Amino acid sequence: MDLFPYRTRKNQRAIMDTINKILNFEEDFIFESGTGSGKTICTLASTLSFALKNNKKIIYTTRTNAQQRQVIVELRQIRKKIEKNRDKIFGLGIQGRANMCILARNNPDYVKGTSDELSKLCSNEKKKVRSNNKQDGCIYFRRFIEDKIKVDKTLDWIKNELPTAEETIEYCEKYQICPYELNKLLVKDASIVVVPYVYVFENMIRNMLFDWLSVDEKDVILIVDEAHNLPDYVRDLFSIQLSVWMLQNCVIESDKYGNPTLIKDDLTVSDFCKILIDIVRDLRDTYVNNIFENGIIRNNLDKEDAFIPTNEFETEIISRLKTTSKKFYDIISDLIAYGEKIQEYKQKKGKLPRSYIHKLGVFLEFWNNLEDNKYVKLIVDSSEGKNPRIEAYCLDPSIVNYVIKKFYSSIHMSGTLEPLEEYRDSMGLSIDSELVSYPSPYSNENRKILYVSDVTTKYEEILKDKEIIERMKIYISKICTIFPKNTMVFFPSFNYLSKFKRDFNFENLNRNFYFEEQKMSQSALMEIVNEFKSSGLEEGKCATLFSVMGGRISEGMNFPAEQLEIALIVGIPYPKPTAKQRGLQRYYELKFGKGWEYTVEAPTARKLLQSIGRLIRDEKDKGIAVIMDKRANRFKKYIKDLHETNDLINDIELFMNKNF
Numbered sequence: 001m002d003l004f005p006y007r008t009r010k011n012q013r014a015i016m017d018t019i020n021k022i023l024n025f026e027e028d029f030i031f032e033s034g035t036g037s038g039k040t041i042c043t044l045a046s047t048l049s050f051a052l053k054n055n056k057k058i059i060y061t062t063r064t065n066a067q068q069r070q071v072i073v074e075l076r077q078i079r080k081k082i083e084k085n086r087d088k089i090f091g092l093g094i095q096g097r098a099n100m101c102i103l104a105r106n107n108p109d110y111v112k113g114t115s116d117e118l119s120k121l122c123s124n125e126k127k128k129v130r131s132n133n134k135q136d137g138c139i140y141f142r143r144f145i146e147d148k149i150k151v152d153k154t155l156d157w158i159k160n161e162l163p164t165a166e167e168t169i170e171y172c173e174k175y176q177i178c179p180y181e182l183n184k185l186l187v188k189d190a191s192i193v194v195v196p197y198v199y200v201f202e203n204m205i206r207n208m209l210f211d212w213l214s215v216d217e218k219d220v221i222l223i224v225d226e227a228h229n230l231p232d233y234v235r236d237l238f239s240i241q242l243s244v245w246m247l248q249n250c251v252i253e254s255d256k257y258g259n260p261t262l263i264k265d266d267l268t269v270s271d272f273c274k275i276l277i278d279i280v281r282d283l284r285d286t287y288v289n290n291i292f293e294n295g296i297i298r299n300n301l302d303k304e305d306a307f308i309p310t311n312e313f314e315t316e317i318i319s320r321l322k323t324t325s326k327k328f329y330d331i332i333s334d335l336i337a338y339g340e341k342i343q344e345y346k347q348k349k350g351k352l353p354r355s356y357i358h359k360l361g362v363f364l365e366f367w368n369n370l371e372d373n374k375y376v377k378l379i380v381d382s383s384e385g386k387n388p389r390i391e392a393y394c395l396d397p398s399i400v401n402y403v404i405k406k407f408y409s410s411i412h413m414s415g416t417l418e419p420l421e422e423y424r425d426s427m428g429l430s431i432d433s434e435l436v437s438y439p440s441p442y443s444n445e446n447r448k449i450l451y452v453s454d455v456t457t458k459y460e461e462i463l464k465d466k467e468i469i470e471r472m473k474i475y476i477s478k479i480c481t482i483f484p485k486n487t488m489v490f491f492p493s494f495n496y497l498s499k500f501k502r503d504f505n506f507e508n509l510n511r512n513f514y515f516e517e518q519k520m521s522q523s524a525l526m527e528i529v530n531e532f533k534s535s536g537l538e539e540g541k542c543a544t545l546f547s548v549m550g551g552r553i554s555e556g557m558n559f560p561a562e563q564l565e566i567a568l569i570v571g572i573p574y575p576k577p578t579a580k581q582r583g584l585q586r587y588y589e590l591k592f593g594k595g596w597e598y599t600v601e602a603p604t605a606r607k608l609l610q611s612i613g614r615l616i617r618d619e620k621d622k623g624i625a626v627i628m629d630k631r632a633n634r635f636k637k638y639i640k641d642l643h644e645t646n647d648l649i650n651d652i653e654l655f656m657n658k659n660f
């Protein structure tokens with residue numbers, strides 16, 4: 001409490017008390033507290049207070065850079081509160097090398113590098129600087145080791161200002177000093193380090209961070225922000241893919257670098273890769289494109305993935321090569337060795353040390369050794385035949401629970417984490433973990449959530465009743481024309497959004513409108529978001545933004561006050577019934593007996609709540625959300641204040657008259 005910089009609001013004292021209690025007992029805490037309820041500052045203030053008294057450090061991990069910024073901004077507020085002892089509060093925002101390496105940021109070849117490639121590149125650049133050749137190597141590292149005055153000045157500036165990672169990068173770019181190296185120096189002085197998830201859950205990167213910190217995990221408290229993202233993040237981090245595109249790049253690379261032979265003289269790397277391309281395409285033809293029913297094979301155009309039998313890929317390779325398992329392992333070792341030679345060569349030439357052949361060797365090694373019970377093996381074709389791939393998809397995010405258990409205590413929080421048991425079970429956290437779901441601190445008067453029952457996005461019903469889509473369009477048109485308020489329309493996917501875009505009459509809206517697009521750059525996205533926001537703030541103006549649930553806008557952006565007052569949710573964002581999804585559901589059914597609840601219902605409810613959550617960011621905010629799908633009533637246990645309306649326009653009008 002002594003570090004909390006604001007007047008406490010509802011639930012905040014309770015959150016801080018619980019954090020204090022669990023830290024005293026070295027336990028784990030999983031909690032949900034609505035968006036805008038101030039959970040970041042509560043968690044920061046109480047954890048920091050404990051850490052300073054008990055000589056612990058904090059790793060605060062976030063999914064996005066925007067969340068990281070928010071933590072640093074709150075840390076500055078804490079510092080202001082204890083002005084006399086301000087130096088005690090020092091925290092550092094660290095991002096990956098792709099953002100912090102100035103050399104990479106300014107080179108179009110390097111900027112595409114993975115963390116591993118950039119790490120190799122950086123070692124080599126530093127070696128060149130140390131080799132005494134004044135002209136060679138990274139200039140930002142040279143300045144870092146040669147200009148002590150500038151380095152000291154920058155270190156003082158960082159300690160004094162508590163900049164965000166972006167501000168540090170900007171400052172360092174101006175003075176031509178490597179921010180990554182500066183952070184390495186500073187990190188051991190920080191009580192709190194704010195990092196992306198990868199710094200905690202990727203083994204090599206975590207080991208590096210702990211080397212810099214020079215502390216044991218047992219002396220560090222872990223905070224996971226927006227924790228509802230973590231299970232999927234871990235699944236993706238531990239999943240691997242091999243696509244036809246990548247194999248074609250292996251062929252190009254092998255042809256360019258001498259096309260060496262493998263095991264026998266008549267099999268070159270390029271021949272081997274072409275055999276793999278054929279196998280991937282044949283698997284696609286067998287399992288994705290065709291359905292065998294009643295003794296007849298027919299094409300299935302709707303399917304995008306399918307399971308492949310556990311050993312089918314490797315058995316097919318061995319059989320087509322007419323070789324043995326032992327020789328197949330020799331091939332993998334050779335691929336890795338050739339790939340390393342290519343990486344070294346490129347590095348010497350000052351290029352990004354990327355080798356597709358190396359990636360192929362690493363993939364095959366991983367594929368052959370993975371724990372089958374935690375993975376499903378898939379053949380996927382989501383690009384209409386252009387680039388099929390095989391994939392080993394990790395089903396079990398508790399694969400990282402040994403990492404979390406090493407920490408002194410861990411705190412996992414989100415605005416949408418219910419059911420908390422699902423998160424605890426998925427991540428394999430202790431059954432004794434403290435689980436609390438805090439009620440919304442805001443008055444129900446300010447927010448209304450309605451649903452209508454005469455529309456749905458359920459495929460079978462749309463086929464039966466052609467009027468459903470028309471009714472939805474009428475609802476959207478009417479709401480946008482009758483109520484001059486900034487409105488967002490969320491669709492279940494980009495596919496739905498583009499279908500809607502094709503035949504909706506936008507002229508009727510009589511206001512500005514914007515679309516989120518899947519491949520939009522971050523800056524282009526921010527441009528439309530900012531234009532949308534400013535429409536809401538201008539007297540007599542308003543706009544509509546068409547977006548998707550589970551996207552960058554619905555999961556991570558704030559729209560306080562007039563920036564957003566109506567949220568229209570088109571349909572229920574159930575996951576697509578792909579083989580991957582079915583594998584996940586089956587795994588959770590076998591492990592917990594809750595396949596549907598944990599893998600379909602709960603993630604869908606979170607997407608709905610995240611979109612609705614854009615409306616209310618503080619106690620003064622007001623807004624109305626409408627779910628346009630009769631199936632919304634299935635989510636009443638997650639969306640407590642959900643009500644059906646039989647007269648939507650009238651009910652919105654009543655709410656508006658009462659609140660605006």
Ligand code: SF4
Binds near residue numbers: 102103122126179181
């Ligand atoms: S020293 Fe810094 S700027 Fe230079 S290559 Fe390494 S990370 Fe990049």
